[in-house]
Amino acid sequence: MGTAKTVEAGQAAGQSERDVVLRLRGVGTVYGSKVIHENIDLDVYRGEVLALVGGSGSGKSTLLREMIMLQLPSSGSISLFGTELVGIRDAEAQSLRQRFGVLFQQGALFSGLTVLENVGVPLQEHTRLDEDTIRELAMMKIVQAGLGPEAAQLYPSELSGGMIKRAALARAMALDPEVLFLDEPTSGLDPVSAGAFDELVLRLKDLMGLTVLMVTHDLDSLWGAADRVAVLGDRTLQGIDTMEALSRSTQPRIREYFEGPRARNAQERTWKEK
Amino acid sequence: MPELNESGTGAAARVALENDQTLACSGAWTVRGIAALPRRIGAAHVPGAAAVAIDGRAITTMDTAGAWRVNRLHQRLEAAGKQVRLQAFRKEHAALIELVADTRREIPAVSPRRKLEAFYTRGVGIFDDMVSFLAFTGETVVSFFRMIWSPRRIRWKVIINEMFEAGYKAMPIVGLLSFLMGVVIAYQGAVQLQLYGASIYVADLLGYSMLRELGPLLTAILVSGRTGSAYTAQIGTMQVTEEVSALRTIGIPPMYILVLPKVIALIIVLPLLSVFADIMAIIGGMVMANLQLGIGFNAFLNRIGEAIDLTTFMIGIGKAPVFAAIIAIVGCYQGFKVRGSAESVGRHTTISVVQAIFLVIVTDALFSILFSMLGI
Numbered sequence: 312m313g314t315a316k317t318v319e320a321g322q323a324a325g326q327s328e329r330d331v332v333l334r335l336r337g338v339g340t341v342y343g344s345k346v347i348h349e350n351i352d353l354d355v356y357r358g359e360v361l362a363l364v365g366g367s368g369s370g371k372s373t374l375l376r377e378m379i380m381l382q383l384p385s386s387g388s389i390s391l392f393g394t395e396l397v398g399i400r401d402a403e404a405q406s407l408r409q410r411f412g413v414l415f416q417q418g419a420l421f422s423g424l425t426v427l428e429n430v431g432v433p434l435q436e437h438t439r440l441d442e443d444t445i446r447e448l449a450m451m452k453i454v455q456a457g458l459g460p461e462a463a464q465l466y467p468s469e470l471s472g473g474m475i476k477r478a479a480l481a482r483a484m485a486l487d488p489e490v491l492f493l494d495e496p497t498s499g500l501d502p503v504s505a506g507a508f509d510e511l512v513l514r515l516k517d518l519m520g521l522t523v524l525m526v527t528h529d530l531d532s533l534w535g536a537a538d539r540v541a542v543l544g545d546r547t548l549q550g551i552d553t554m555e556a557l558s559r560s561t562q563p564r565i566r567e568y569f570e571g572p573r574a575r576n577a578q579e580r581t582w583k584e585k
Numbered sequence: 586m587p588e589l590n591e592s593g594t595g596a597a598a599r600v601a602l603e604n605d606q607t608l609a610c611s612g613a614w615t616v617r618g619i620a621a622l623p624r625r626i627g628a629a630h631v632p633g634a635a636a637v638a639i640d641g642r643a644i645t646t647m648d649t650a651g652a653w654r655v656n657r658l659h660q661r662l663e664a665a666g667k668q669v670r671l672q673a674f675r676k677e678h679a680a681l682i683e684l685v686a687d688t689r690r691e692i693p694a695v696s697p698r699r700k701l702e703a704f705y706t707r708g709v710g711i712f713d714d715m716v717s718f719l720a721f722t723g724e725t726v727v728s729f730f731r732m733i734w735s736p737r738r739i740r741w742k743v744i745i746n747e748m749f750e751a752g753y754k755a756m757p758i759v760g761l762l763s764f765l766m767g768v769v770i771a772y773q774g775a776v777q778l779q780l781y782g783a784s785i786y787v788a789d790l791l792g793y794s795m796l797r798e799l800g801p802l803l804t805a806i807l808v809s810g811r812t813g814s815a816y817t818a819q820i821g822t823m824q825v826t827e828e829v830s831a832l833r834t835i836g837i838p839p840m841y842i843l844v845l846p847k848v849i850a851l852i853i854v855l856p857l858l859s860v861f862a863d864i865m866a867i868i869g870g871m872v873m874a875n876l877q878l879g880i881g882f883n884a885f886l887n888r889i890g891e892a893i894d895l896t897t898f899m900i901g902i903g904k905a906p907v908f909a910a911i912i913a914i915v916g917c918y919q920g921f922k923v924r925g926s927a928e929s930v931g932r933h934t935t936i937s938v939v940q941a942i943f944l945v946i947v948t949d950a951l952f953s954i955l956f957s958m959l960g961i
Contacts, residue, residue, distance in 0.1 A: 440619070446692055451649065454688040455688045487648035
């Protein structure tokens, strides 16, 4: 992990200006009279792992849904790969959708299809490859996501929680996206599986130059996997920085989030590992 | 950002033969790009050479799909007995090819044996299904008597609620359809009976067919579509969300709170609905007889009273509780068979309606045979 980070830093220093993949400016969301977000500015750089955190109900998932074009913000602008998402034309949205992958919290695997067929769906929809090629590529993705070959012919209802996440990751990775959105990737996993899943994401990210944006509650993931962490609270971004810097922050909102006993334990664990 | 556009445009992957022993790859070796490659590139393209180099210097972009294609080309050439060398690939491309080589696996085939097994399992499954349905029916009956034994367990409120849902709320549709059935039978009968000048016997026709057979049967079919399916969907969804398991761990047997109230409610309500259906059908027939044949309401009702005895009416109504038990038990049983997913709920709901209607009609036929043997 340490080496990955230094490589990252080296690359960043090499470029005079970092490549922004996703840019939010003044994003606001209002449901009826309820204000969810106000004036959120956020840049996600190419090749980084950015974690989005915040208490329950702080609108993390809503913000994520706005980034992946499932929902429109009430105000402000979101641009992905330099394309403005507000008022985007359908054809353009379709081609953008092929450049990012999404891992939903419950996996959202299609329950009537086997794992192999699930992973093949994006390939079938968006490429002109023949059936055999699609099956072989899907199989490769399944193995890359850390599943055994025997899982390929199983149906989602036959999978365990950890396997569902991996199968869903394989599907999200099917088209080799540039950006991966993960909604609580380690929720519902035991600590060992969660750690292994984080490692898997990092390894794939290094190999394929992915940009990863994840919404998470998992403090171990924050310390272990995230390059930067954005804290959402009180309808807006409270801060965005590396985990070390945030843990020293004096901002009350940030301190309250990172100061529980669980947060301290996670921090100690990471320091011991280093 | 020039490189960003690249994957958006349809840049294709290309491969060309250079100096007899080098395959020069160029273009975008991506999941979209590789579709442009010839289906089978292999040894046939480099017939002379014993050693082949795959050159990757002109590849602009590569993803895992492209790397997979390079790897497959490599394997195919090697399988043809050639020495293969990868040359001048960029570092990141070489890393991808390595990743792909590490993670390529055969797709586990669904073996013919497994297909045969599936066939066998299906056959055995039908048998198992029948056995477990009988077991479920038995369990329901046993639980019913246990509940009667300790009446504290009877959930009156749930039963009343189910009666309201399955009975009262079904009245408009049952009423309307039986009224129309009455109209249709009276009309069809009237046309025939008029020929013989036996118009008044339309009351006999209507009374016998509706009261003895069609009234209860029609009601049962409607209720299995309306209520049986709802039972399956409700219990099935609870099964998916683990509510059924929660009930069990809290110590409330699902039998007592989910199944028995439904069965009891439907057994009470279906005969009542059938009586209502009978009444509506007679009204429908009466109206039609009046319009078509000019038979007055009084004459019609008098004739019905003479033609239909209590036995005929009771035979019809007596079947209703049996139909009710079938519908409720099948609906609940299919609900408990739901496993895992939303799709499963849908499938079992369909099965539940089809099975319930099937069993209701079969039972009706059995009743007919029984009654004719008894000479009623």
